[in-house]
Amino acid sequence: MSMQFINLTENIGSEVIGVNLAEPISKDDMNKIEQQFNNRAVLLFRNQDISEEQHIQFSRYFGELEIHVLKQYLLPENPEILRISNIQENKKNIGISDAGQYWHTDLSYTKTPSRCSILKAKVIPERDGDTTYGDTCFINTASAYEALDADMKQRIKSLKAVHSYTDRYEKMRLAANSQRQPLTEDQLKKVPEVIHPVVRTHPITGRKSIYVNEGFTTSIVDMDPEEGKKLLQDLYAHCTSDVFKYRHKWRVGDIMMWDNCSTQHLAISDYGPDKLRFMHRTTVMGSEVF
Ligand code: OGA
Ligand code: MN
Numbered sequence: 149m150s151m152q153f154i155n156l157t158e159n160i161g162s163e164v165i166g167v168n169l170a171e172p173i174s175k176d177d178m179n180k181i182e183q184q185f186n187n188r189a190v191l192l193f194r195n196q197d198i199s200e201e202q203h204i205q206f207s208r209y210f211g212e213l214e215i216h217v218l219k220q221y222l223l224p225e226n227p228e229i230l231r232i233s234n235i236q237e238n239k240k241n242i243g244i245s246d247a248g249q250y251w252h253t254d255l256s257y258t259k260t261p262s263r264c265s266i267l268k269a270k271v272i273p274e275r276d277g278d279t280t281y282g283d284t285c286f287i288n289t290a291s292a293y294e295a296l297d298a299d300m301k302q303r304i305k306s307l308k309a310v311h312s313y314t315d316r317y318e319k320m321r322l323a324a325n326s327q328r329q330p331l332t333e334d335q336l337k338k339v340p341e342v343i344h345p346v347v348r349t350h351p352i353t354g355r356k357s358i359y360v361n362e363g364f365t366t367s368i369v370d371m372d373p374e375e376g377k378k379l380l381q382d383l384y385a386h387c388t389s390d391v392f393k394y395r396h397k398w399r400v401g402d403i404m405m406w407d408n409c410s411t412q413h414l415a416i417s418d419y420g421p422d423k424l425r426f427m428h429r430t431t432v433m434g435s436e437v438f
Contacts, residue, residue: 269403309360
């Protein structure tokens with residue numbers, strides 16, 4: 149069967165049909181996948197049974213891979229893979245258990261944020277074999293930018309914003325039942341605050357998008373803090389409107405990849421510790437934001 153793409157919603161996402169990521173993919177198909185990815189910002193591959201090495205190899209097609217700052221959650225034999233999970237061994241989480249439970253884009257708190265992330269579903273919380281929990285929502289922030297009115301586009305055109313990993317980390321650490329430990333000096337050194345433009349241009353497609361997110365953006369540079377906060381809230385409310393959104397209901401064997409330049413995502417935390425969830429993530433390096 150030849151490869152096909154089916155749109156998930158009008159503004160974001162395609163499902164890729166007819167590809168087995170455990171087998172070599174022709175250059176031609178790989179180019180088509182990459183093009184579709186750039187255009188649609190989120191790709192879904194269902195029913196994939198791939199090894200960790202194959203996950204890494206597929207991810208490397210899109211660039212070099214990041215090694216996450218929270219080393220305890222990396223696979224020891226394959227540190228390019230980050231575990232996201234509420235599963236515990238010896239009373240300790242084996243992965244980040246509260247990852248992404250706020251709208252965000254991966255690594256926006258770094259100087260060169262990730263190009264894309266590729267997430268594989270290993271265990272999905274379910275009840276009675278049909279209802280599943282722990283969906284992930286995605287929004288297209290390029291479509292959201294394009295839908296802004298001219299005044300707002302003009303207003304945010306040259307603005308910059310501060311992004312902070314530690315700010316978010318502390319919020320999560322101080323939440324009820326958090327297992328997060330204070331960051332070590334060494335970890336803190338690796339995640340200083342950074343400043344990015346509020347409107348970014350996609351390095352490949354040239355499309356502009358809104359690049360502030362609830363997860364990691366803390367303020368607008370050179371703006372009164374209250375006014376900045378209000379502007380951020382307005383932009384978040386606009387971005388997260390249903391027209392820009394796709395909500396993914398996971399099945400084991402799904403692989404989702406998303407473009408961190410032009411999307412944001414949110415993990416829905418609607419299951420308790422009695423329901424297990426386990427994902428493997430690779431993170432492809434990106435470039436400076438402009
Ligand atoms: C991530 C993330 C969301 C989820 O992997 O970057 O935010 O639903 N995950 O697991
Ligand atoms: Mn994320």
